[in-house]
Amino acid sequence: xxxxxxxxxxxxxxxxESRGVALERLARLEAALDQARAGGGEKAVxxxxxxxxxxxxxxxxxxxxxxxxxxxxxxxxxxxxxxxAGAGVxxxxxxxxxxxxxxxxxxxxxxxxxxxxxxxxxxxxxxxxASANRLPLVNLVESAGDAAAGGPRRAGGxxxxxxRLSAERVPTVCVVFGPVSGDDAYLPQLSDYTIMVRGHAKxxxxxxxxxxxxxxxxxxxxxxxxxxxxxxxxxxxxxxxRDGLRLARQCFRRLxxxxxxxxxxxxxxVPPKYDAEELLSLTxxxxxxxxxxxxxxxxxxxxxxxxxxxALVAGWGELHGYPVGVLAGTGAPHGKxxxxxxxxxxxxxxxxxxxxxxxxxxxxxxxxxxxxxxxVPHLALDSGRxxxxxxxxxxxxxxxxxxxDDGVIDPRDTRTVLxxxxxxxxxxxxxxxxxxxxxxxGKVDQ
Numbered sequence: 001x002x003x004x005x006x007x008x009x010x011x012x013x014x015x016x017e018s019r020g021v022a023l024e025r026l027a028r029l030e031a032a033l034d035q036a037r038a039g040g041g042e043k044a045v046x047x048x049x050x051x052x053x054x055x056x057x058x059x060x061x062x063x064x065x066x067x068x069x070x071x072x073x074x075x076x077x078x079x080x081x082x083x084x085a086g087a088g089v090x091x092x093x094x095x096x097x098x099x100x101x102x103x104x105x106x107x108x109x110x111x112x113x114x115x116x117x118x119x120x121x122x123x124x125x126x127x128x129x130a131s132a133n134r135l136p137l138v139n140l141v142e143s144a145g146d147a148a149a150g151g152p153r154r155a156g157g158x159x160x161x162x163x164r165l166s167a168e169r170v171p172t173v174c175v176v177f178g179p180v181s182g183d184d185a186y187l188p189q190l191s192d193y194t195i196m197v198r199g200h201a202k203x204x205x206x207x208x209x210x211x212x213x214x215x216x217x218x219x220x221x222x223x224x225x226x227x228x229x230x231x232x233x234x235x236x237x238x239x240x241x242r243d244g245l246r247l248a249r250q251c252f253r254r255l256x257x258x259x260x261x262x263x264x265x266x267x268x269x270v271p272p273k274y275d276a277e278e279l280l281s282l283t284x285x286x287x288x289x290x291x292x293x294x295x296x297x298x299x300x301x302x303x304x305x306x307x308x309x310x311a312l313v314a315g316w317g318e319l320h321g322y323p324v325g326v327l328a329g330t331g332a333p334h335g336k337x338x339x340x341x342x343x344x345x346x347x348x349x350x351x352x353x354x355x356x357x358x359x360x361x362x363x364x365x366x367x368x369x370x371x372x373x374x375x376v377p378h379l380a381l382d383s384g385r386x387x388x389x390x391x392x393x394x395x396x397x398x399x400x401x402x403x404x405d406d407g408v409i410d411p412r413d414t415r416t417v418l419x420x421x422x423x424x425x426x427x428x429x430x431x432x433x434x435x436x437x438x439x440x441x442g443k444v445d446q
Contacts, residue, residue: 014281015278015281016281018280018281018282018283019280019281022280022281022396022411023280025396025397025398026396026410028396029076029396029408029410032076032079032080032085033075033076033085035076035079035084035085035086036075036076036077036079036084036085036086037057037086039055039056039086039088039107039109039110040084040088040107040109040110040111040144041109044109044110045109047109048108048109052240052241053108053142053177053178053200053241054177054241054242055107055109056089056090056105056106056107056140057090057105059105059140059175059177059241059245060090060092060094060103060105060140062242062245063094063096063103063138063140063245063248063249064094064095064096065094065095065096065097065098068094068095069094069095069416069420070092070093070094070103071092071093071094071417071420071421071424072090072091072092072407073091073092073093073122073125073126073129073406073407074087074091074122074125074405074406074407075090075407076407076408077089077118077121077122078116078118081118083113083116083118084110084116086107086110087116087118087119087121087122088106088107088110088111088112088119088144089104089105089106089107089119089122089123090103090104090105090106090107091103091104091105091122091123091125091126092126093129093135093420093421093424096138096248096249096252097249097252097253097255099136099252099255099257100135100259100423100424100427101130101135101136101137101138101252102126102127102129102130102135102136102137102138103126103137103138103140104123104126104127104137104138104139104140104141104187105139105140105141106119106140106141106142106143106184106187107144108142108143108144108177108178109144110144111144112143112144112182119183120158120183123158123183123187124157124158124161125406127158127161127162127164127165128161129390129391129406129424130165130170131161131164131165131168131170132390132428133377133390133424133425133427133428134168134170134260134427134428134429135170135424135427136170136171136172136173136252136255136257137162137165137170137171137172137173137191138172138173138174138175138248139172139173139174139175139187139188139191140174140175140177140245141174141175141176141177141180141184141187141188142176142177142178142179142180142184143178143179143180143181143182143184143204158183158186159186159190162186162187162190162191163190166190166192171192171193171251171255171257172190172191172192172193173191173192173193173195173248173251173252174187174188174191174193174194174195175195175196175197175238175244175245175247175248176188176194176195176196176197176201176202176203176234177197177200177201177241177244178197178200178201178202179201179202179203179204180201180202180203180204181203181204185203185204188203189203193235193236193248193251194234194235194236195234195235195236195237195238195244195247195248195251196234196236196237196238196244197237197238197239197240197241197243197244198237198238198239201234259426259427260426260427260428260429261425261426261427261428261429261430262426262430263321263426264320264321264322265318265321265322265323266297266318266321267321268321269297269318269319269320269321269419270297270298270300271297271298272293272294272295272296272297272298272299272415273293273298273299274293274294274299275294276294276295276411276412276413276414276415277412278294279291279294279295279411279412279414280411280412282294282411283395284329284359284360284381284382284395285329285330285331285360287330288313288326288328288329288330288359288360289301289303289313291328291359291414292313292317292326292328292359294414294415295319295414295415295418296317296318296319296324297317297318297319297320297321298318300317300318301315301316301317301326302315302316302317303315304316304341304344304345305341305344308337308340308341309334309335309337309338309339309340309341309342310330310332311329311330311332311333311334311335311338312327312328312329312330312334312338312341312342312361313326313327313328313329313330314326314327314328314341314342314345315345316354319357319415319418319419319422320415320418320419320422320423322355322419322422322423322426323352323354323355324354324355324356324357324379324422325345325346325348325349325354325355325356325357326356326357326359327342327345327346327356327357327358327359327361328358328359328360328361329359329360329361329362329383331360334362334363334364338364339364339366339367340366342363342366342367342370343366343367343370346367346370346371346374347370349374349376349432350374350375350376350432350433350434351432352432353376353430353431353432354376354432355376355377355378355379355422355425355430356374356376356377356378356379356387357379357380357381357418358378358379358380358381358383358386358387358389359381359382359383360381360382360383361383362383362384362386363386363387367386368386368387371386371387371388372387372388373433374387374432374433375431375432375433376430376431376432376433377390377422377425377430378390379391379392379418379421379422379425380392380393380405381393381394381395381414381418382394382395385405390421390424390425391406391421391424391425392405392406393405393406393407393408393409393414393417394407394408394409395408395409395411395414396408396410396411
């Protein structure tokens with residue numbers, strides 16, 4: 001056991017300056033989150049509530065087990081773009097009747113723009129997370145008032161993502177609270193259990209009409225037309241929204257769902273020796289050992305090949321009781337030694353069924369080849385999507401960004417967020433590949 005010793009003096013000018021910069025960035029992030037939570041604006045929200053209807057986050061809160069955490073994904077999606085912050089969709093990982101699941105809740109107060117790619121991307125990402133981690137999926141669906149006129153459906157990829165869940169025998173539950181159309185219509189159509197709120201829910205399907213043309217030429221179709229509202233099929237009808245959420249919870253109670261991955265090795269986990277508040281003074285390009293000392297259990301990190309490839313920090317630890325292998329960048333460029341070190345650790349993680357955590361690291365060709373063959377869960381923080389991580393997060397940066405990840409998080413929440421992700425990944429089997437990469441441990445200088 002190697003306990004990291006990386007104490008920081010919080011009174012130093014450098015610490016105070018770094019903390020101040022971090023707090024300014026977090027204030028901008030909070031402003032973006034406020035925009036997302038505001039939905040379609042005060043007028044639209046007031047009108048929605050006046051109809052006796054709930055907002056998406058209110059629906060999610062009523063669905064979840066009391067006092068259980070909810071890890072919202074990409075809450076500020078589209079931030080800094082011409083489209084609404086949050087993309088008019090709430091997605092995340094939560095617990096319903098003791099079952100970890102992915103939740104998708106569309107926001108009917110946010111008008112959809114047919115050119116806005118973020119809502120569909122966000123929904124598809126949530127469906128892929130459900131598939132990769134064997135997490136049941138809940139869809140809480142209601143389209144915006146003018147969704148039917150929002151343009152052609154573009155969700156062929158979403159249909160494949162949802163169909164994959166069915167093929168993998170991962171349950172999907174859908175509650176329809178009002179009219180659904182366009183891309184949203186795939187959510188109830190491809191769910192195992194469909195609950196519709198009586199008097200409000202209906203499916204509006206789009207049927208392209210053929211246009212006369214040459215018999216030998218390609219068939220051309222006109223702009224979609226929408227017939228009068230057609231009520232879709234339902235397995236159960238709910239009397240109101242709260243009853244619909246009750247019936248969804250009832251579905252989960254009867255799933256007989258079990259996690260297939262191992263439980264945490266240590267419970268309750270040992271907290272880090274150092275205060276998470278100190279993460280505000282650090283950046284992903286600082287010595288990663290200082291960050292690891294504030295997120296790993298007991299600040300315990302066994303470094304792997306410490307004298308070999310110093311631009312990459314690698315090693316082993318535990319996070320909320322789950323064992324993890326760590327690959328962390330130092331900001332320095334990687335050479336052959338760093339590549340060998342990374343591939344070796346990826347091989348060992350797969351040999352021992354140990355998830356991998358990437359921290360501010362950029363991989364070269366050899367590492368990427370090894371990662372493509374790695375089958376243990378990958379989690380990434382400020383590391384991009386190399387290796388197809390199950391979850392990808394970043395810390396706040398200078399410029400607003402909707403992010404090509406699952407969310408910008410407060411550095412102080414890093415340990416909690418990663419712990420929730422590790423628990424979610426263990427809903428599936430955690431099993432490494434038999435052979436990863438091209439590097440063979442042998443006569444390598446240590």
